[in-house]
Amino acid sequence: MEQFTIVESAHVVPQRVVTNDELATFMDTSDDWIYPRTGIHQRHVVNDENTSDLATSVANELLAKSGITADQLDFIIVGTMSPDNLTPSVAQQVQGNIKANNAFAWDLSAACSGFVYTISMASALLATKYQRGLVIGAEVLSKLVDWQDRSTAVLFGDGAAGVLLEKTSAQVGLLAESLKTYGEQSEFLTAGHQRNSNYFTGELSQADPYFHMNGREVYNFATRQVPVVLSEALDKANLTADSIDVYLLHQANARIIASIAKRFGQPIEKFPINVANYGNTSAASIGILLDELRIEGVVHDGQRIALAGFGGGLTAGALIIQL
């Protein structure tokens, strides 16, 4: 076991809510079309914030809730596919904003598996050489959405969430994990192509900020592979599916989650879903869900939980955590 405790969790979403009905005012879509297919009623969209602003708010909340000072942090890792810049990274902006003078900081790029991948990395850092750090998933996906493309525009939202993790001698932390990447299927979900151009060869490829998705392939991928990584992680931990109290899955689509629960032979009640309120917030989604469930008391100390992410890369990953 890699021993750590989740000291605190926090989430932040922009105030501005865009409902399906509002989308229908400028796009050939409707709540009657979107909701049955995705489970989404609304999403949050930034007014004037960028990803580093949302991530900084989460960091400040984590410090305020925990009573830990910025100077006590050893690291800040941000999972994001929508950074403000290629340098500095979002985590480095957060580190500067909160004056975490003893923390190093970097971003991890693994799209919708970002939260699971970052927690795995933070867990290894706490098990080997550091005491305490922030793990944040933060996204402003509204800047990667083509708002003329009704096949993707209805799916995504902005938000950020994170946890403050601390090394502990208690028997809690990461029991096992399974992380997988399927780069041969990367074309099924892409975003943020960066222009490749220089003086000598001219423009090799044009910039294309937007999401491009083969929805059917991603659906098939997720419903097939998430049970695989969950099973593999449970096997490594010598645990059964029944022994998990709550499954926190990346909130891409309510139908994907229902299908995974069914294939996995577990009651849907053990798979909480909040995608109705946020849409798909990529690396932020599991953190938002975790924080809501901790506030509601649905997730609490003493439980054994599973986190599972999946999406762009393509990637998937599952963590089994003893709280």
Next chain:
Amino acid sequence: MEQFTIVESAHVVPQRVVTNDELATFMDTSDDWIYPRTGIHQRHVVNDENTSDLATSVANELLAKSGITADQLDFIIVGTMSPDNLTPSVAQQVQGNIKANNAFAWDLSAACSGFVYTISMASALLATKYQRGLVIGAEVLSKLVDWQDRSTAVLFGDGAAGVLLEKTSAQVGLLAESLKTYGEQSEFLTAGHQRNSNYFTGELSQADPYFHMNGREVYNFATRQVPVVLSEALDKANLTADSIDVYLLHQANARIIASIAKRFGQPIEKFPINVANYGNTSAASIGILLDELRIEGVVHDGQRIALAGFGGGLTAGALIIQL
């Protein structure tokens, strides 16, 4: 100690060489101006490759040199500030290209400290839960260079390099590290600002791919802070500066390296410099240098080496490694 061995190293640069003299044909500059100030004579620039192509070539070389098959890899981490896309990440493209079916993959964003930061993360993964992985630094910086701006265009080059790391029971690996981030100084070196724009609020900020650098501030930062992280890492390892056989520093500028060697009270001969041939290749530079020095026999088993990165973020980091 986090025990691992560097099984192999490899580096790849694009064939196309751009000399200072060629730059002078379309820019108000000259070799006489550039070389004394930077130590750079030439850089490599892609013909039609992107970052994932260079990184894939490095991965294939590492496999060919080591005789290890792609299936035997547990992870692929790429340090880059010039990814092809925001998703998939470069590491995920490499994973798909080489068919590393058992490896998970993600990118780390820490600019010129990318190589040092990725090795630190890989080291923690090998110490806790995995057997073998690739760590690659890969950059196509020519796409982030404003070729009209002579203050930055002369500095950067394209390239990639990496190492195959394996867990070991031998007394070799990471002795100590010091990683630091200085986000409050992030404005001194920025690149790749991503457009923030959505239907509801319009354009919040415009895309700006280009490097912007306050050269004097970055110079002062590097010459001040690299000795700090080196000293801190040596202190943690209970070692003196004299006990290090070779110092492999990020190759940004020969004058920075000379100044650091002087401040650190170590002979310049222990700080090899190859920036003349490549320019600043960001996350790739230390790996290119390491591979060249291993081929030349200057770096070999039994030595104790120090790696130090510094740059965008701002970030710095030092690793003390027993070979």
